[in-house]
Amino acid sequence: MKAKIKVTLKRGVLDPQGKAIEHALSTLGFGGVDEVRQGKYIEVELEETDEARARAEIEAMCEKLLANTVIENYEIELAR
Amino acid sequence: MKSAVIVFPGSNRERDMVTALHSVFGSAPELVWHGDSTLPDVDLVVLPGGFSYGDYLRCGAIAARSPVIADVVRKAKAGTRVLGVCNGFQILTEIGLLPGALMRNASLRFVCQLVNLRIDNNESAFTRGYRLHDVVRCPVAHGDGNYFADEATLDRLEGEGRVALRYCDERGELTADANPNGSQRNIAGILNETGNVLGLMPHPENFIEPLHGGTDCRRFFEGMAETLEAA
Numbered sequence: 001m002k003a004k005i006k007v008t009l010k011r012g013v014l015d016p017q018g019k020a021i022e023h024a025l026s027t028l029g030f031g032g033v034d035e036v037r038q039g040k041y042i043e044v045e046l047e048e049t050d051e052a053r054a055r056a057e058i059e060a061m062c063e064k065l066l067a068n069t070v071i072e073n074y075e076i077e078l079a080r
Numbered sequence: 081m082k083s084a085v086i087v088f089p090g091s092n093r094e095r096d097m098v099t100a101l102h103s104v105f106g107s108a109p110e111l112v113w114h115g116d117s118t119l120p121d122v123d124l125v126v127l128p129g130g131f132s133y134g135d136y137l138r139c140g141a142i143a144a145r146s147p148v149i150a151d152v153v154r155k156a157k158a159g160t161r162v163l164g165v166c167n168g169f170q171i172l173t174e175i176g177l178l179p180g181a182l183m184r185n186a187s188l189r190f191v192c193q194l195v196n197l198r199i200d201n202n203e204s205a206f207t208r209g210y211r212l213h214d215v216v217r218c219p220v221a222h223g224d225g226n227y228f229a230d231e232a233t234l235d236r237l238e239g240e241g242r243v244a245l246r247y248c249d250e251r252g253e254l255t256a257d258a259n260p261n262g263s264q265r266n267i268a269g270i271l272n273e274t275g276n277v278l279g280l281m282p283h284p285e286n287f288i289e290p291l292h293g294g295t296d297c298r299r300f301f302e303g304m305a306e307t308l309e310a311a
Contacts, residue, residue, distance in 0.1 A: 065145060070229070
């Protein structure tokens with residue numbers, strides 16, 4: 001089973017990289033662009049075949065390492 | 081006085097720290113590899129600067145899960161002094177021994193310069209060598225030193241006197257211009273609840289000899305030596 005994990009900055013946490021991207025987009029002429037936020041995408045291949053157990057395992061990974069929950073949120077998507 | 085400096089893959093300031101501790105404490109600290117499961121019996125544990133694990137995932141994130149960390153936490157909880165400088169500060173927040181997080185500098189640029197620090201708590205073992213609100217010159221060298229915590233945590237840190245050091249101008253004013261990385265409330269270094277763990281982004285170990293350009297930070301180590309020897 002494959003897990004796809006999105007790690008994003010929480011609301012209210014400044015994202016200077018997102019701001020720089022936003023600025024570059026407007027320099028390129030893309031108008032109406034706002035609130036650009038940069039995040040991370042992580043894929044994990046799991047041996048576990050049970051979806052509930054796989055989700056619990058990935059959640060533990062996120063809490064312990066993949067995300068810093070002081071500043072980041074995470075979303076998990078499982079795919080066969 | 082016994083001390084230990086932990087070495088992670090990618091640490092690069094550990095020798096500067098060893099030299100500083102040796103020079104002020106009179107005895108060389110022990111270098112401890114991150115893969116060791118226990119620390120020697122010491123009065124001070126230092127997590128040095130550098131780029132442990134190439135800053136992969138987040139600065140300090142992988143180092144914070146090293147085998148030796150369990151013993152760092154055990155010792156910190158038992159009252160042993162733990163000092164984290166730069167990457168060491170990032171690691172301490174990733175472990176959870178200190179609150180908040182160090183994020184990318186607001187300028188998105190690596191800063192390598194001298195800053196002025198104001199001593200906002202001179203009662204800790206680390207800062208006792210100074211008077212309250214002394215202004216101390218100290219080098220910084222980092223890309224991710226932008227201290228972040230939520231408002232409630234910042235208020236608590238300030239209320240409990242746990243903001244030990246702040247970026248300031250030459251007169252001790254906390255201006256935005258004096259803040260090299262966008263840290264909230266100009267925070268450069270914080271203490272844990274019991275005052276035995278300090279994390280700071282600046283590098284005091286690099287400003288203790290005349291050849292460094294100044295010796296403002298020598299008192300930092302001398303104060304620590306006096307406290308730890310008296311203990």
